[in-house]
Amino acid sequence: MIHSTILLAVEEAATESSLFDFDATLPLMAVQFLVLAAILNQIFYKPLGNAIDSRADYIRQNKLSAKERLSKAESLAKQYELELAETRKESQQLIINAQAEAQKIAAQEMAAAQQEAQKIREAAYQEIEQNKIEAQRSLDKQVDSISRQILDKLLGAGMIG
Numbered sequence: 001m002i003h004s005t006i007l008l009a010v011e012e013a014a015t016e017s018s019l020f021d022f023d024a025t026l027p028l029m030a031v032q033f034l035v036l037a038a039i040l041n042q043i044f045y046k047p048l049g050n051a052i053d054s055r056a057d058y059i060r061q062n063k064l065s066a067k068e069r070l071s072k073a074e075s076l077a078k079q080y081e082l083e084l085a086e087t088r089k090e091s092q093q094l095i096i097n098a099q100a101e102a103q104k105i106a107a108q109e110m111a112a113a114q115q116e117a118q119k120i121r122e123a124a125y126q127e128i129e130q131n132k133i134e135a136q137r138s139l140d141k142q143v144d145s146i147s148r149q150i151l152d153k154l155l156g157a158g159m160i161g
Helices: 002-015 025-160
Strands: none
Touching: none
16 A cells, blocks of 8 residues: 555656655655654664663673772772781781790890809809818828927937937
């Protein structure tokens, strides 16, 4: 039916040739334009619009997920920095404690060594004193012995002479 109207319109237009015909061809052209617009809308514009909308949704979703991941990464980075700072403080405290403990142990060892040296010194002093006393006794005995010998010789010579 549309074909027959188109053919009639074409024949009519061929018989009258004017620049602008406002007879039946104008509504026919309007109908053809609307049909073409409807066909293009169904075939081309709707799928293209759907593709553009789905692409926009995809981009929006990617942006949102990227923002969430960035936020999560930043929060993890802050958390790790805090943990790292805490760990550094703990390690510094451990080092300080270890140094203090080492100094304490060194001081104890030094005190023990000094006490041991003092004991050895006292033992040596006592041994020297003991040897001195023994030497003094030995000298006293020898002096007594020599003194008796001298007395014996003096008295024995005085008795003879």
